[in-house]
Amino acid sequence: MSKDAKKVPALRFKGFSDAWEKRKLGQIAEILMGQSPDSKNYTTDPKDYILVQGNADIKNGWVYPRVWTTQVTKIAKKGSVLLSVRAPVGEVARSAFDVVLGRGVASIGHDDFLYHYLVRMKENGFWLKLSTGSTFDSINSKDIKEAALFVPEKPEQQKISRILNSLNHLIAATQQKIDNLERTKKALRRRIFDQSLRLKGYSDLWENHRLGELANIQGGGTPSTSKSEYWNGSIDWYAPAEIGTRRYVSGSKRRITELGLQKSSAVLLPANKTILFTSRAGIGNAAILTKTAATNQGFQSIVVKQNADIYFLFSKIPEIKHKAIRLAAGSTFLEISGKSLSKIQIKVPNHDEQSKIGKVFLQMDNLIDLTQSKLAGLKLLKQAMLENLFV
Known part of the structure; x- marks a missing residue:
């Protein structure tokens, strides 16, 4: 084997120094391409054969049974390494069961090392460079067998x-x-x-209260975008897209000036007393504000009064969101008004x-x-x- 076909990894266990050898995947693993059964033989009966058709049947790196079949085409044994060959190409999984392979997957032996190597190839986008298809990306048997890798x-x-x-x-x-x-x-x-x-x-029994009795509901606004003096100031200014999975927010993507605040319907919302609450399509995404800020008109923020606890109300957001969506109206997109939000009733101690x-x-x-x-x-x-x- 030529010198240029040998390499070594950056991180290595003590006691190993030999160069890794370049091999083709087809030389070191048995490749079995899938073949889909006739759809009339698909079932929902777990007593039948598990069918793996593609990425939809893979979850967290393992086969996740979803569809079964009475027709056996190609079988991959328990412990097999599976590779998706149709979009998305390159997903890797292990199977804890014997499974029937649909045409969206291939079996690549049973080896742990190959499993991890294939995961790395996927992370590096190896298969995307090879995938072809006018309708969607795919790889074929030759692509897999000819894939070059280095092994110790x-x-x-x-x-x-x-x-x-x-x-x-x-x-x-x-x-x-x-x-x-x-x-x-x-x-x-x-x-x-x-x-x-x-x-x-x-x-003591909990009592029904309108949200407006527990908090002030405050909308937002947008300064004129044609006025440069309104923008790039020191005041955080949030848009709904910035409210996702974080519980707390303290820095927005865009900022406005004091003049921009004065010349718009945006208002300053107090830190540690405000729950930002999106009021348009994507109603009910929420976060606790930890730094004074303003928002655009896509919010009806909940500014908590002294008779309410902010984290208690924040923990009530799923309930408030559900009720807000039911009350929302709009022909182009759903929206909840501040008035409607304030009328939502919740039980509180x-x-x-x-x-x-x-x-x-x-x-x-x-x-x-x-x-x-x-x-x-x-x-x-x-x-x-x-x-x-x-x-």
Whole structure:
């Protein structure tokens, strides 16, 4: 084998120094292309054969049974490495079952090392460079068999596989913890808010209140975009697209000046007392404002009064959102007015109990965020290892 066909990875286990050898995927793995059964043989009966047709049947790197079939075309055994060959090309999964392969997938042997190598190839966009198709991207048997990769001797392959397998297990366990926390939070919210679960020392009935009795509802506005003196100032100015999964916001993409604020219907909203609440298509996306700011007219923000706890109300957002969507009106797009939002009724306890309930949900959300940060760190570590443990 020629010298230029050999390489070494950037990160290596002690005791290994030999160059990796360039091979074709078809030389080191048995490639089995899928063949779809007749659709008349598809079923929903788990007693039949699991059918894997493509990415829709893959979840978190594993086959996720969705469709079954009575017709066997091509079989991939339990533990097989599967590769999607139609858009999106390059998704990789393992199968915990014997499965029938549809034409959207191929089986690439059973090897752990190859599984991780294929994941790296996908992350690097390897298959996208090869995919063809006038209607959608795809790769064929030749593309797969001719794909070039560099491989070390078996002992090094096994060490790489073990460490990446361990990391995958840790990632999966962390994701499971997040899922469990989310389910616990959902169940806790339901039981606390229907009062079937009460905090110790509290027994008074909750009372119905209009949202407008608990908070001032404040709309926003946009300064003239043709006036440069209204823009690029020091005042944060939010658009609905900036409100997503974050609980807190403290810095907007665009800012306005004091003059821009004065010359528009935008108003300053107080920090730590305001829940930004989107009021147009995508109604009910919310975040707590931690720095004084203004918004455009796509919001009806909830400025909490002294008789309400901000995190208690923030924990009520799913309920408020549901009711707001039902009340929303509009021929072009749905919108909830400040007047309508203020009339939404919710059950609330006294302020002291609100505060304690708010702290319960705050602690749970903090724990979820902490676990999500851990998961993000593990995924970054995996990405770095995939980049440096392979050639």
